[in-house]
Amino acid sequence: MATLYDGKMATIYDAMYQTFVDYDEEYNFYNTLIQEYNCKTVLEIGSGTGNLAKRFQENNQNYTGLDYSKSMIAIAEERNQDCHFILGDMRNFNLEQKVDSIIITGRSTSYLISNEDVNETFASLHNNITNDGVIIFDFIDANRFIPYANENPLIIHKAVHEGISYLRESTWETTSQENFMLDWIAKYYIIQEQEKELIATDFSTVRVFTLNEIQLFLYLNKFEIIKTIDRKTYAYDTYVIVAKKRS
Ligand SMILES: C[S@@+](CC[C@H](N)C(=O)[O-])C[C@H]1O[C@@H](n2cnc3c(N)ncnc32)[C@H](O)[C@@H]1O
CATH class of the missing domain: 3.10.450 (Nuclear Transport Factor 2; Chain: A,)
Known part of the structure; x- marks a missing residue:
């Protein structure tokens, strides 16, 4: 795990990223996609210190956060007292109830370093979304x-x-x-x-990934891409992918 998300580093992350990232804009971007595909429930993976959680909660949406760093979750819980956060790993998790949308924001996919990490993550996403659900995630364009x-x-x-x-x-x-x-x-x-x-x-x-790699990983894990967005996020160029289960 990157040391950035542990102990006192989590507090430094929280302070710095609030100036790097415009979380209102970030929320609007992801929420617009979630609404476009009529999703009523959302799981955010790599929910970090809960800056998007705050916006989902303020809008009374059915939101759950998941992160594998206890320190990040502790800050997120303090920020969002009524929100539900799960300590878990995106490569292997099981929700009690499937959700209609799973988002992985803030280039958290960058921590999937082996092909196995990527395949396990997409397989977990497949298990945890409803049949009509969508996954939405960004990655840094190699x-x-x-x-x-x-x-x-x-x-x-x-x-x-x-x-x-x-x-x-x-x-x-x-x-x-x-x-x-x-x-x-x-x-x-x-x-x-x-x-x-x-x-x-x-x-x-x-x-970092090429678009072709991501397309192939998704195909191998029974997803199809329904939208590709070329998006500049803070500092680096990313793609945002919307995908659904392949029928
Ligand atoms: C760059 S931060 C992004 C946080 C938040 N989305 C934001 O935009 O501020 C990456 C987050 O992903 C989490 N993360 C990394 N690998 C993970 C994994 N395998 N499972 C769950 N969370 C993970 C880290 O703990 C960290 O909170």
């Missing part, structure tokens, strides 16, 4: 990301949250691993009086 990371060896993101200035320096090793897997080192700093103070370092292995 064809655009890898050249970008090669040309920009140090990628800097700045964020201000509750008066505190944060800085993240990311370096990506793009060539050492198979399957378009990347080693990501992110250093997080607080900036005070022009000085930067290192508060945390995250090492993780993540994976």
Whole structure:
């Protein structure tokens, strides 16, 4: 697991990502798709610190969150006292009742690094949605990301949250691993009086995908794509896929 989602890092994640991501826009984007396909129940995988949960709850929607990090769920539960969160792994979970939509947001698919991870996840999604249900997820586009990371060896993101200035320096090793897997080192700093103070370092292995790979993984797991959206999310280019069970 990436250290980013553990212990005190979860709090830093929560602070920084609220300035990176426009969660109102994110909610509107996913909710529009959920409504377009008439879904009444939604499971969000990689629900993180519950920023989308908050919006689903405010709109009285039937929402459940699932995440495999206890620290992230703890923050999400504090933010959304009446919301239901499940501690679980997207590669292997069983809901008591199937849902009409499953969303995987915020490029959480990047943590599915082996082909087995991807296949197990799609198989779990297949088991947990209704026959007319849809899955909606995003992924970082390898064809655009890898050249970008090669040309920009140090990628800097700045964020201000509750008066505190944060800085993240990311370096990506793009060539050492198979399957378009990347080693990501992110250093997080607080900036005070022009000085930067290192508060945390995250090492993780993540994976970016080509659209063709995703199409094939879905086909092999009995899904068909009904919509592909080319979407810029914070910092990187992603695709969002809407798929349903293949008949
Ligand atoms: C980049 S964060 C996105 C969080 C949230 N969707 C957002 O946009 O703020 C990725 C989240 O996916 C979770 N995650 C990663 N791999 C997972 C897995 N196999 N099963 C469940 N959750 C996972 C992490 O714990 C983390 O909360």
